[in-house]
Every structure is written in structure tokens, then in C-alpha cells.
Amino acid sequence: MDPQAEGVPPEIPSSSGRMRGSNQSGLRAHNERTVLSLIRQHGELAKAEIARRTGLSAQTASVIMRALEAEELVLRDKPRRGRVGQPSIPMRLNPSGAFTFGLKIGRRSVELVLMDFLGVVRSRERLTYAYPDVALVLDFVREAQPRVASAIEARLRLRIVGLGVAMPYEMWSWAEEIGAPAERMDAWRQVDIVAELIAITGLPVNLANDATAACAAENVFGTTTSLDYVYFFVGAFVGGGIVMGGDLVTGRTANAGALGSMPVPRAAREGVAGVRLDGFEQLINFASIHVLEKMIAAEGGDPLVLWKDAGAWDELGTVLDHWLGIAARGLAYAIVSASAVYDFECAVIDGGFPENVRARLVEATQRAMVRLRRQGLTPLDIRAGTMGASAREIGSASLPFFARFLLDHRGLSAEAA
Structure with missing residues (x-):
């Protein structure tokens, strides 16, 4: 495999045929990061597979693996015998390495x-x-x-x-x-x-x-299979992130994916505590838990109980139903707007609430999407996130x-x- 195709620079000697000290040290550190990243991505890899994927020589791969093992960053698994040759020894990350x-x-x-x-x-x-x-x-x-x-x-x-x-x-x-x-x-x-x-x-x-950190957790540790998705995390306020080609895109000023600020049209008589809404508002005023807090307070309840007891969500009844409808409508508009900018494969929704609430919000957003005009846009799925309230x-x-x-x-x- 061409190492440059995976963004991994090959071992390039200086014009004298030997590496200068600083360059050699920098390249070694980069190669060690590359090896650890590959092992993290695949779970375990043998030395020969690491050399093949990185373009490193077998000798260099062996030196790196020995160094990482000595630092207790990686562990050896049991040797595995193939059809021919010496058995391979898969290496995996040491959970207690760092x-x-x-x-x-x-x-x-x-x-x-x-x-x-x-x-x-x-x-x-x-x-x-x-x-x-x-x-x-x-x-x-x-x-x-x-x-x-x-x-x-x-x-x-x-x-x-x-x-x-x-x-x-x-x-x-x-x-x-x-x-x-x-x-x-x-x-x-x-x-x-x-x-x-x-x-x-x-x-x-x-x-x-x-919200960027939550999206990073989904991208690195989650089980979302897509390489191109728009991500929403519904916390006290809603935020998000953008993943393109498997990479989290943070933007020129690290503010890409500021999805909470996306404009969403208000619907007549759709609001909190009976307040009439019209015109446009930001997504944070639809798909944020603080909106649900206001609805609970208007009913005479304690909104802070949501953050103290996950079981309190099961007692909300029609208040939660109402909020899910408002949040889903806001998310549906935001997803359509995002898909007009980039042809994402899916939209991922997660948040600081129990899994059953997340599932209901995903389903409600799917229903809300059906009612919106999407001519000229690439179809996309709406999926539940996999990290939950601990994503951030x-x-x-x-x-x-x-x-x-x-x-x-x-x-x-x-x-x-």
C-alpha cells in the first residue's frame, strides 16, 4: 500500500544518506504515533501488517514495536500461526499504558x-x-x-x-x-x-x-459507521459537529458545526408555556433541554431534577411529548439546511438524556423530516448516537x-x- 495514500510520510533520508538528529527524532515520533493510531483503529495488528500499512521497513517496524512495548503502551497477544512461515504476534494497546x-x-x-x-x-x-x-x-x-x-x-x-x-x-x-x-x-x-x-x-x-468534543468521542470511540455525517448533541443547549471523510472538521476559527445557531422557522402557537411564536429563532430555542426546563417550570415542577435523577425523565408525561415535538421539528429543519451545504450520509443525534428519550427524539425527527421539502437534496439517514450523556x-x-x-x-x- 502506498504510504502517502494514507497520509503517512515514508522514511526519507537526507542528501547525505543519513538522517539529521532532529529530523530523525521527529520522524521516529511520527512513526510511533502512526503505529499506535493504526493499532487503536484496528484493535490489534502484527508487525508485518504494520509495516505493510505504513510503508515502514520490517526492521523499522520492529524497532518501533519494541520501544512501544518497553514503554508498556502496547501488549503482545498469543502468536498466531498461518499457513506458511513464522507465526505472527498481534500487538494491542495496553489499557493501563496511559x-x-x-x-x-x-x-x-x-x-x-x-x-x-x-x-x-x-x-x-x-x-x-x-x-x-x-x-x-x-x-x-x-x-x-x-x-x-x-x-x-x-x-x-x-x-x-x-x-x-x-x-x-x-x-x-x-x-x-x-x-x-x-x-x-x-x-x-x-x-x-x-x-x-x-x-x-x-x-x-x-x-x-x-459539542465538538462530543462529536470527537462519537468519531473515535463510537460505532457510527459513516465517514460523512452532521452531529447534534442536545444538552442544556444544543450544539454539534461535522465529520467529513472520517475527520472532524473544526473550521478556520474552530467554530464549524455551531449548529445551535442555525435559524429555524417558528410555527404559529408553537412555543413554551403558551407563548405565540412566529418568524425565525435559533435551534437552541427548539432542541435544547433548557426549553424543556422552562416547560417543566411553567407546570410548577423543578426543572433541575432532570440533571440530578435520570429516572425523572420517565415521569414527565405530556410535557416531554410536547418538547420532543418541538425539538424534532427544529432538528429536522437544521438537518435539511445542513444537507443543502454538504451531502452527508446521515445525521447523528445524541444528548444528555436517557437512551429511551434519545430513541424517541430520533423517531420524532424522522417523522418531522417527512413533512419538509427536500427536492434536489441527497437523501440521508437519521441515526442515534452511540456515546450518550458521557460523550463530552x-x-x-x-x-x-x-x-x-x-x-x-x-x-x-x-x-x-
């Missing part, structure tokens, strides 16, 4: 997780609040970090390589929608959250938009892995240290 923290800072809750090299969350802690206060969030991280890390033995804690953070850009925006004091929310405009978290944890910190935390925790060990063509974040 760990990261993932921090999701949301408008209704903050959650810290510890994730292993295979993307499995080993432990987590969560705090629910009425609105995100800077000091409260930083105190939570300071207190929760040692407890979350204690899920693995002391020697393995030395393998925690970084903290990934997923949070909405412009956290201070839409303070009124979530009922937060403007001055408290404005503190997010002033704080250098990356610097604060570095000081607390002593780790490198990588930052990404929360898992996506954030993956950031340090890509910064340190894996190839990342998506450019999710810049590292600070």
Missing part, C-alpha cells in the same frame, strides 16, 4: 472522569448546579481530582498524561436563558481557565468546545491522548503547559 482526566464544564453540571488508553472510563465524579460559577467549578476540580485518581493504583497514576476540557465557547452568553446572574457568568469572560486548571492539576491541559467527558479525555500519542488530523485543540 490515562487522562476529562473535564466537562456544562451549564447545569460539571463532571470529571479518569479514562484509560482504550477509552474506558475508570472513575468519575459529578456536581449539579443551577448555573456554572467559576470558583465552584475550580473548587470541584481541586477536591475531586485525587478521589477520581484513586481508582487506579499509585504506580499507574504516574501515567496520567494530561487533562482534557470540554466546555461551551462564550460560557457567559445566554445567561438569561438559564436564569444565571449576569455578573457571575461574566466571570467566565475574564478567567484564563486553562491556566487555572494547570495550576490546580499540574498537568498539561487541552481545551475544546463541548469522553471526548475531552481523548484530547491529551491525541496530543501525546496518536495522530490527530482533526486539529481539535492547542496544548498549553
Whole structure:
């Protein structure tokens, strides 16, 4: 296989026939990332298959595999004998080879997780609040970090390589929608959250938009088979991401997939608490959980119970039915608009709610799509996401892995240290 066809540069010597030190070191690091990325993608690979897929020589592949094994980043499986020749020895990622923290800072809750090299969350802690206060969030991280890390033995804690953070850009925006004091929310405009978290944890910190991180989790760890899809994550506010050719596209200013801002037409008498709507609104005012919160409050209920008890969703009855109809209609319009820009294979819907609610929202969106005119557009499927409410935390925790060990063509974040 041509290595350049997979985006993997071949081993290129200098004009003297030998690699200069810095170039050789950079190429070796790139080759190690390539090997780890391939093993992560395929689950396990033998040395000969790695050499074939990368274009590396058998000797170079052997050197890399020995180095990765010595660092305990990969493990040997049992030898497998083929028809001829020596048995092959598949290599796989060591789940305990490296760990990261993932921090999701949301408008209704903050959650810290510890994730292993295979993307499995080993432990987590969560705090629910009425609105995100800077000091409260930083105190939570300071207190929760040692407890979350204690899920693995002391020697393995030395393998925690970084903290990934997923949070909405412009956290201070839409303070009124979530009922937060403007001055408290404005503190997010002033704080250098990356610097604060570095000081607390002593780790490198990588930052990404929360919906972008959720889309990254679906793309890296999920089971969506498509290489081209538009992704919606319905949290307190709805956001999204765009995947093209298997890569998460973040855009010129890292704001691609800002789907919550897409315009959606209002329908007469379709609104919250009987308010008449007309004209256009943004998708966040249709397919966001904060809209459901307002509906619950209008009925005299406590909207924050949604973030404290997943079972509360089963008790919502007709309020949930009404919200699903509004959210589905907004999502259907947004999907049609997105498909007019790029011929996606499917739209993926996930969110911070139970699986049965997600399934109902997908079905309602499919029904709403039938009623919209789509002449001239390529048909696309609507599918449920596979990561669920933990997508943002898992996506954030993956950031340090890509910064340190894996190839990342998506450019999710810049590292600070």
C-alpha cells in the first residue's frame, strides 16, 4: 500500500544518506504515533501488517514495536500461526499504558472522569448546579481530582498524561436563558481557565468546545459507521459537529458545526408555556433541554431534577411529548439546511438524556423530516448516537491522548503547559 495514500510520510533520508538528529527524532515520533493510531483503529495488528500499512521497513517496524512495548503502551497477544512461515504476534494497546482526566464544564453540571488508553472510563465524579460559577467549578476540580485518581493504583497514576476540557465557547452568553446572574457568568469572560486548571492539576491541559468534543468521542470511540455525517448533541443547549471523510472538521476559527445557531422557522402557537411564536429563532430555542426546563417550570415542577435523577425523565408525561415535538421539528429543519451545504450520509443525534428519550427524539425527527421539502437534496439517514450523556467527558479525555500519542488530523485543540 502506498504510504502517502494514507497520509503517512515514508522514511526519507537526507542528501547525505543519513538522517539529521532532529529530523530523525521527529520522524521516529511520527512513526510511533502512526503505529499506535493504526493499532487503536484496528484493535490489534502484527508487525508485518504494520509495516505493510505504513510503508515502514520490517526492521523499522520492529524497532518501533519494541520501544512501544518497553514503554508498556502496547501488549503482545498469543502468536498466531498461518499457513506458511513464522507465526505472527498481534500487538494491542495496553489499557493501563496511559490515562487522562476529562473535564466537562456544562451549564447545569460539571463532571470529571479518569479514562484509560482504550477509552474506558475508570472513575468519575459529578456536581449539579443551577448555573456554572467559576470558583465552584475550580473548587470541584481541586477536591475531586485525587478521589477520581484513586481508582487506579499509585504506580499507574504516574501515567496520567494530561487533562482534557470540554466546555461551551462564550460560557457567559445566554445567561438569561438559564436564569444565571449576569455578573457571575461574566466571570467566565475574564478567567484564563486553562491556566487555572494547570495550576490546580499540574498537568498539561487541552481545551475544546463541548459539542465538538462530543462529536470527537462519537468519531473515535463510537460505532457510527459513516465517514460523512452532521452531529447534534442536545444538552442544556444544543450544539454539534461535522465529520467529513472520517475527520472532524473544526473550521478556520474552530467554530464549524455551531449548529445551535442555525435559524429555524417558528410555527404559529408553537412555543413554551403558551407563548405565540412566529418568524425565525435559533435551534437552541427548539432542541435544547433548557426549553424543556422552562416547560417543566411553567407546570410548577423543578426543572433541575432532570440533571440530578435520570429516572425523572420517565415521569414527565405530556410535557416531554410536547418538547420532543418541538425539538424534532427544529432538528429536522437544521438537518435539511445542513444537507443543502454538504451531502452527508446521515445525521447523528445524541444528548444528555436517557437512551429511551434519545430513541424517541430520533423517531420524532424522522417523522418531522417527512413533512419538509427536500427536492434536489441527497437523501440521508437519521441515526442515534452511540456515546450518550458521557460523550463530552469522553471526548475531552481523548484530547491529551491525541496530543501525546496518536495522530490527530482533526486539529481539535492547542496544548498549553
